[in-house]
Amino acid sequence: MNRKAIVVGAGLGGLSVAIQLKNKGWQVEVFDKATSFKSMGAGIVLAANGMKALERLGVAGEVKISGKKVGKAEIRTWDGKILFQLPTKEMAERYGTYSYLIHRASLQEILLDKFDGAGLHLQKGVSGFLQDESKVTALFTDGSQVEGDVLIGADGIHSAIRANLILNDKLRYAGFTALRGICSFKDEGYGLKSGGGFEAWGPGKRFGFSHLGQDRIFWFAAINAPEGKEIPFGSRKQAALHHLKGWYPPIEAVIQATAEEAILHHDIFDRKPLSQWGSGRVTLLGDAAHPMLPNLGQGGAQAMEDAIVLADCLSNSKDMAEAIFKYERERIRRTTKMVHHSRKMARMMQLENRVAIGFRNLMLQAVPSDILASRLHWVVGHEV
Template identity: 55%
Template sequence: MGTVKKRKAIVIGAGIGGLCTALSLHLQGWRVSVYEKAKSLREAGAGIVLAANAMKALDLLGLGAKVRNVGAPVIHADIRTWDGKIITSLPAAIQAVRYGTQSYVIHRADLQSILVQGITAAGPIQTNKQWIDGKQSDQGVIAIFEDGTQEDADVVIGADGIHSAVRERLFGQSPVRYSGYIALRGVCSNEEAHNANDGGGFEALGPGKRFGLSSLGNGRVFWFAAINAPQGILPPVEERKSELLRQFHGWYSPVVSAIEATEASTILAHDIVDRPPIPRWSSGRMTLLGDAAHPMLPNLGQGGAQAIEDAVVLARCLQHPDIPAALSAYEKERMARTNRIVRMSRSMGRMVQLENPLLIYGRNKLLASLSDARFISRFDPIIGFEVQ
């Protein structure tokens, strides 16, 4: 008797979602090829929060222990006024007991390295490969690349981010939705910021702007600033540090210290955008995953987590021999959850970027009045979720 030929998947995009998908499928016995349009695998110099739901999904992929070893646990998390007064402290310790794991903050480059190591057995990641089309038949799908190369597969998965070429090819162009604010991000080693926030972090809220800082471990901190601004007006690299120091002059001292301690050339700047949810992610033997399927604003820290969850569910659904039916089951299982988080992320953004002093006063009073139990119940459906 001949051996059964392994089914073949092509993953477009080598970000968090794409790499987790490749690993998840490999663990299910698939042959996997990963294609990335960038010339090299280099993650931007920033951090990512992995809440309990993300950590449990990584445990299923066999990577949770490595992430815990490299990342920093979130032991405490405070919400403060712009000048440092405590509004409330989030119940990180209670949540860790409730969910059986702490949340972790890890440098994106470190996470990417762990994921790449995890899929080594699945085959190399091919860079500088721009996907342009997929030709489908009852027997399979052919992925076509800009350099003229083609590859046959049983399924093509678009994990190529918010500006997904696969999404556009399947469902046409759709405009991004601007949030109303830009974000600047950086990583630094700073004694004052580290000592003030060892094992956790804070968000300081001011009129139309906020600043978040989290410990990355080993004396490093990751920070972000979100500032209300017209779309498309990002400060150039050489002006970012001075603009941040101007915007946050007089703020809580670890805010200013973190900016001052960051190498100016490494500060990243982005318009913060998402897209309206779409009614379908799949067409035949092709589907979307992560930001390609459901890009969300970063206010709940769930973009990466939802991509990891997608990867686990997609690989499980693809155990079914009928691939179009499997993809339909995957999006049916995932869509309501991710769409809810897209909506909640936008709502959270409006609340934390308020400019009106009266509304800010009311928001801060409301946050200060929230009991641990009420906070936990509000976010339990998101971070208390265990993907199967």
């Protein structure tokens, strides 16, 4: 009889582990509290390690078609002066692939198609679980129950599975809030042919501009602000324009080109890394296990790396608790380092003190681009 996995969360990590386990002969059921999959969302960058994970999942080709390669990656000052450029061509030659940017909803749709929909259940919120030596039982808010051999919490930063495993585990505010939008926009300096884009850094603020594929631009603004200061629908474009008035010319224009209803607003959080994610037949992956700030662009890639390693460990062992222990030992050191480095980068990127900013900018301009790229090797050069 095939072993059965219960996956909670139909995001990138949940669908990835479902695909891998299904490919290895498991019966897989995926549960998500959402009523439907919305097209709203933001762009997601997939560096070489993320693309290698997608190759393992069998969908890298579809992502390259739907997304856009990152042919240009610049960091500028708020008024447009170059701080450094990543050698994207040389990095692509070294790692065998360019980085790609894609709409998160498009990537989710690609993964859903690969999973083939069978075993996917929406409107299924989880209230908890029970387990013994022979099985684990997921408990749902509608009163239903499902039994399986393993339960995987892939239900994001506000994970219900994590809440049932770990007590008094609080979110950590990053110190900045984010406005994000998608629009159609053309600029000769950042033509669609090359792909990619830039980030511009100013005092306590930064702005990112990237080609998303299908003639669309994804942008974000990260702004130092107190936690919980809501920017409501109808005021978000105005807020972005206010904070970025007079910045590098494409910035105000791309914000103006974005429909108000297409602008998202979220405070940014992570959690303190854990030394253990699961217990017995239950474990976590992706943002449920190790939510990180977006500064390394690795949230999605790390979820997919988790998924591949977990599927391999579970399929190579008859003892679920032992397999989960092996998975956590293999993944926790890398993801913990990601969480720490993402937070460290946030402090550097969101500086407000002008003297500190001047020193940072001089240091970045003085370091050759190949040296800066080599410092990212541990991130993007990894293959699960």
